[in-house]
Amino acid sequence: QVQLVESGGGLVQAGGSLRLSCAASGRTISMNGMGWFRQAPGKGRGFVARITWNGGITDYANDVKGRFTISRDNVKNMVYLQMNSLRPEDTAVYYCAVDRSGLGSKNPLEYTYWGQGTQVTVSS
Numbered sequence: 001q002v003q004l005v006e007s008g009g010g011l012v013q014a015g016g017s018l019r020l021s022c023a024a025s026g027r028t029i030s031m032n033g034m035g036w037f038r039q040a041p042g043k044g045r046g047f048v049a050r051i052t053w054n055g056g057i058t059d060y061a062n063d064v065k066g067r068f069t070i071s072r073d074n075v076k077n078m079v080y081l082q083m084n085s086l087r088p089e090d091t092a093v094y095y096c097a098v099d100r101s102g103l104g105s106k107n108p109l110e111y112t113y114w115g116q117g118t119q120v121t122v123s124s
Helices: none
Strands: 004-008 008-014 016-025 032-037 047-052 058-060 068-073 076-084 094-098 111-114 118-121
Touching: 004 094, 004 111, 016 032, 016 111, 032 068, 032 076, 032 118, 047 068, 047 076, 047 094, 058 068, 076 094
Parallel strands: 008 118
Antiparallel strands: 004 016, 016 076, 032 047, 032 094, 047 058, 068 076, 094 111, 094 118
8 A cells, every 4th residue: 555645736926836746655666657647627637747667767748848857766755746837727736646567657547546636826
């Protein structure tokens, strides 16, 4: 069993930055791919970024590519999402999740554990 706790969300002006953190406990996540997803009001949960177990491969949704960076620290059992040049359309609840495999996926159904989410609000 893995527990995930996201933090770092908040209110920021357009063009600003935030760094989200995801702390895992219960067991190591060092062999699992990890992902970040987001859900805006009235919308489904959408893929944001994924990272393989060793951080060797990362992948992003097209609308965040070049602005967001996913990273991990397997010693600390942590995953991060650095978000720059934020836009009002980035406003959502952001979730981190543990993938079944070591690769990560764009498909939320491939993830077995989820955090409770952290709210990000970007004002125009």
